[in-house]
Amino acid sequence: MYRYSEFDTAFLAARNAQFRAQVERRIDGSLTEDEFKPLRLMNGLYLQLHAYMLRVAIPYGTLNSAQMRKLAYLAETWDKGYGHFTTRQNIQYNWPKLSDVPDMLDALAEVGLHAIQTSGNTIRNVTADHFAGAAADEVADPRPYAELLRQWSTDHPEFQFMPRKFKIAITGSANDRAVIKAHDIGLQLVERDGVLGARVIVGGGLGRTPMIGQELSPFVSFDDLLAYLEATVSVWNQIGRRDNKYKARIKITVFEHGIDAIRAKVNERFLKVRGQFKGADMALLDRIKAHFAPPEFVQNGQSGFEDAYRTDNIFRSWVDTNIAAHKRDDHAIVTISLKAHGATPGDATAEQMRVMADLAECYAYDELRISHEQNVILPHVPRAHLHAIFKALQENGLSTANIGLISDIIACPGMDYCALATARSIPVAQQIATRFEELKLEHEIGALKIKISGCINACGHHHVGHIGILGLDRAGVENYQITLGGDATETATIGERTGPGFAYDQIVPAIERIVETYLDQRLDREESFIETYRRVGMAPFKAALYPEARADAA
């Protein structure tokens, strides 16, 4: 993985010292909150409902065991013993004291982690496919390019005061696990005539005005990619709207000008900036690539696996649900669920983080990933070790076999923490998971993605959930709107609203009616929820959700 150069380390140290001084000046009263707020936000420090929140970037979701242990250390030293993994491959600490934050940042810097550009109108943490470098279906590991983008965008003078924040996601595979079509820029690595490059998607985004990104270019070769992206961002920086925060994202610029006009402007600008890059970025990329060389895989990594798989039923169910295909047959990709039924999606205790770090170090080439779906991944695991890993996970509340199922819910912090929230989302997720666990229906239902946001900012990606739930404040009461048919993959789709929302105590029964309708309507077990929805449409679900409307119409 990427190791910090001396330059990076010095940069981080200077930046942390600067912030420490700013915190001191805030505490002694020489900085007002108005002066301090933009400074703390630049360092990932928010003030939420009940406390400060520190958001730490996990670039392209990649961690080693030392970094994971450091995250655990922060959780128990300066927080309440846990951390919350987010939908943007960050970790959030919900309870730090202002005066402790400089120490937290210094501790993070010891392992090359930081909170820079996790907030504000900058290019945010570049996210990547959490199976990067391991997936059987990828063209190339996207992380070196993600790292190149990180270095290019971090403290880039032109991109510190943009109209709005800017999010980039990258995948090396046609099966999109990084939701690239819901980002300001989405990149998919592709190969053309033996040359590697990227397909560039622009103008996706969720929030108040959800949009699916459009193709800006089917192929930009790597040696032109940074210049092309710089051109794209600067076109937006120039013509993007600064008059209205809600119209400032590039999706609105693309929508208002049209993709063809944007493409023409980008091409024009590209020709101007292209010369400035002169291949220095490619030399850098080569150096970065060396840091992402695959581990030295053991040979015959599967020995002993078959026996355990045959004899241990619970293990078998976990393997069938939580394991994905690795590019090597004798290895596997393990997804560790942070969604135990009834637990807070994405939360891990310090102890659990340490267990996962130990497992990575012992059995999995010292690599961990964080997914935007708020789970932890061991990307390279010799199959022989799967059983031992499973046993250790089992002892630590980490062996839930529910990846991709109804209880593997994405939920944003909602009104339990977030100052912007209009309703809670965590307890809704907890109740849905608990309910379907009681019904013992989860495996029968099969693949189904529920995503919950506590306000229209859509951090919980509700628009692209097969079932999306949006918590709102309707006349001083929590109310939950449901959308159906959303899709976060390469066939990205924005879900459609079912109709009027549901009260807090009615939302779980409503989800149950939707699921019953699916079970009733599906052709057979092979037809997933989203396939059934696409075939039968909204009508039967509406009828189940709003029986009174049907009675009126009759």
Next chain:
Amino acid sequence: MARAFTPKVITANDLIAGDVIYQTADDRWSRDLAEAELITDEAHAQLRLLDAVRQASKVVGAYLADVRPGPNGPEPVHFREDFRRTGPSNYAHGKQETSPQPRA
């Protein structure tokens, strides 16, 4: 006609701990909503808010929150204020750790 003034308290977050605090009638900051000064007069509310905002080295983001008078002091009107005075619902963290506050 101007809308009738509804009762308020002044609330903010503590500068260092970040937790929810309320201004009391005797000019302290309390962690407990029940101790907050119940303000029923608009002009007085504006004055008290100015007092609060001036204490920039102690508090952040002071504002007036709607409350209704209750037998044990002010009670929140909106659910957001109810969560703020209690803490998150997924863990017994925040104020629930020290002073249990039943949810309305």
